[in-house]
Amino acid sequence: MRKTAKIYYTSDVHGYLFPSAYTERSEKPAGLLNCIANYQKDGNTLVLDGGDTLQGSPMAIYLSAGRKEGLEAEHAIADVFNAGGYDAVTLGNHDFNFGYEYLEHHLNALNARCICANVRDRKGRLGVISSQVFTMENGLRLGVTGVVTDFVNVWEQPEHMRDLEVTDAFSAAERELECLKAISDVTVCIYHGGYECDLETGDLLSESGENVGCRILRELDFDVLLTAHQHMMVPVRKISGTTTLQLPANAVCYAKLEIACEDGEVSVSASIDPAGEIHDEEPYRSLLPLEQRVQQWLDEKAGSLEEDIPRQSKLAMALQGSRVADFFNQLQLEYSGADLSCVGLGNTPMGLAKRVTTRDIVSVYPFANTLVVLEVDETVMKKALERCAEYFTVENGEVRVSDVFLKPKVEHYNYDFFAGISCEFDLRRPVGDRVTKLLYGGAPIGGRKLTLCMSDYRASGTGGYDFYRKCRVVKRIGSEVPQMALRYLREHETVQIETRSDLSVVWSLASI
Numbered sequence: 001m002r003k004t005a006k007i008y009y010t011s012d013v014h015g016y017l018f019p020s021a022y023t024e025r026s027e028k029p030a031g032l033l034n035c036i037a038n039y040q041k042d043g044n045t046l047v048l049d050g051g052d053t054l055q056g057s058p059m060a061i062y063l064s065a066g067r068k069e070g071l072e073a074e075h076a077i078a079d080v081f082n083a084g085g086y087d088a089v090t091l092g093n094h095d096f097n098f099g100y101e102y103l104e105h106h107l108n109a110l111n112a113r114c115i116c117a118n119v120r121d122r123k124g125r126l127g128v129i130s131s132q133v134f135t136m137e138n139g140l141r142l143g144v145t146g147v148v149t150d151f152v153n154v155w156e157q158p159e160h161m162r163d164l165e166v167t168d169a170f171s172a173a174e175r176e177l178e179c180l181k182a183i184s185d186v187t188v189c190i191y192h193g194g195y196e197c198d199l200e201t202g203d204l205l206s207e208s209g210e211n212v213g214c215r216i217l218r219e220l221d222f223d224v225l226l227t228a229h230q231h232m233m234v235p236v237r238k239i240s241g242t243t244t245l246q247l248p249a250n251a252v253c254y255a256k257l258e259i260a261c262e263d264g265e266v267s268v269s270a271s272i273d274p275a276g277e278i279h280d281e282e283p284y285r286s287l288l289p290l291e292q293r294v295q296q297w298l299d300e301k302a303g304s305l306e307e308d309i310p311r312q313s314k315l316a317m318a319l320q321g322s323r324v325a326d327f328f329n330q331l332q333l334e335y336s337g338a339d340l341s342c343v344g345l346g347n348t349p350m351g352l353a354k355r356v357t358t359r360d361i362v363s364v365y366p367f368a369n370t371l372v373v374l375e376v377d378e379t380v381m382k383k384a385l386e387r388c389a390e391y392f393t394v395e396n397g398e399v400r401v402s403d404v405f406l407k408p409k410v411e412h413y414n415y416d417f418f419a420g421i422s423c424e425f426d427l428r429r430p431v432g433d434r435v436t437k438l439l440y441g442g443a444p445i446g447g448r449k450l451t452l453c454m455s456d457y458r459a460s461g462t463g464g465y466d467f468y469r470k471c472r473v474v475k476r477i478g479s480e481v482p483q484m485a486l487r488y489l490r491e492h493e494t495v496q497i498e499t500r501s502d503l504s505v506v507w508s509l510a511s512i
Helices: 032-036 059-066 076-083 102-110 171-182 213-219 283-301 313-321 323-336 356-366 377-389 465-470 481-491
Strands: 003-010 043-051 113-115 120-121 131-135 141-148 164-166 187-190 222-227 234-239 242-246 253-262 267-274 301-304 340-344 355-357 370-374 392-395 398-401 416-419 423-425 435-440 449-456 475-477 503-507
Touching: 003 187, 032 076, 032 283, 043 141, 059 076, 059 283, 059 356, 076 102, 076 283, 113 131, 113 141, 120 392, 131 171, 141 171, 141 267, 141 377, 141 465, 141 481, 187 213, 187 267, 213 222, 213 242, 222 253, 234 267, 283 356, 283 475, 301 356, 301 481, 313 398, 313 449, 323 340, 323 370, 323 416, 323 475, 323 481, 356 481, 377 416, 377 423, 377 449, 377 465
Parallel strands: 003 043, 141 187, 187 222, 222 242, 340 449, 423 503
Antiparallel strands: 003 253, 120 164, 131 141, 234 242, 253 267, 301 355, 340 416, 370 449, 370 475, 392 398, 423 435
16 A cells, blocks of 8 residues: 655754845745745654754844853754644754753744754753654554764864763664664655765765765665765765755755655655745744744944954955954953964855944954864964865966865855965965965974964864864863954944964965
């Protein structure tokens, strides 16, 4: 007998509930409220999410800040998930960013089950389970498990993981699959992680272990693998018998899967559909006062700069220096007391007006990163700068951004701007041997040890900076960088931005 079911799937919502990008007040066809308005749920439907829900948007920042300040945090994110009829969610790496209690606050307000087989909750208050079999109205059994990339252990602040343990993602998925196969007609894995190989060519993209989606496809035989984390638009395809896909971030679209099972044979078709411009009256209307408070907060004056910082392209910023990066390096140096600082900026080119608003800050620095100070030497600094020099490539005598930072997804945020050093890149030389000058205080570093302030994300070694993991941690600063930037602006009547870096880039005789 043929039985069918539907699955609606989102991931990497990052707190984007309303149809707003928050860089301006105008609406756009996106947001979880718009996505859920498209769902047509009946007794043979599941609604699932792949994690990274609580961090990323100004709305998310506003809610988390309210919680930290002792205010009664609203359950806005859970309210929208509940209105969408979500049955199960898994956790993303960013869902741990605000600590155990904040995660508990969210999960306890959700109607959906939290399924994450490689998360162990020592307090037992999160209600996380390893897998669940959902029996549809027509009797079809969908066995669902979820796992999160185990690089949470690398990235997250230790105090946030004190009561949690994240184990190997692949092993957990393998274990749950064996259990589910015996009691399910269809097996589904929600994986908050991505593909370590190019799905077209099979070329290895990363050996770090952060993403093991291709290994799951090759070695396990789930019927469906729903991936996340990389923010790539990966249309549905079937690999080694498993149907898989991935969505971009910020609820700009959702996936719809149609599953049929007949005589033990499972077939899956799927589409990735835009969020659209329509949202239901509720809970939009009930949550609108909150959204209006967020917009008002974003428009508040945070402080003043001595002069405007015009918008530059990402390439121009990297070649000529960035006053926006100088601003963040300046505050990082002041608050950390480190010798050196580095900062990565978002993928979108941004400037800053003399009158700086909260919206400006969360737009130019859209990450909930905290700061770490590492002890570094000349060898480490050389490796870091060689990684940055890899950002450039030369074609027909012109410099452009290397595909290494553009494919399979755009990663301008992995190019770092440094303060406190003087250096030179010679792009005529091979990658890995392009740094031809490196000075601190006008002299070679030599055998000296220096302190370098950076984001906790970068200190984890992510983005091609593995060598940072072996460096001694001098201190951690628990405040998030956007909040530190707002504090810095409040503490200075008019901020004068100093340029504390000196980078020259050579790529032809004419550029010498």
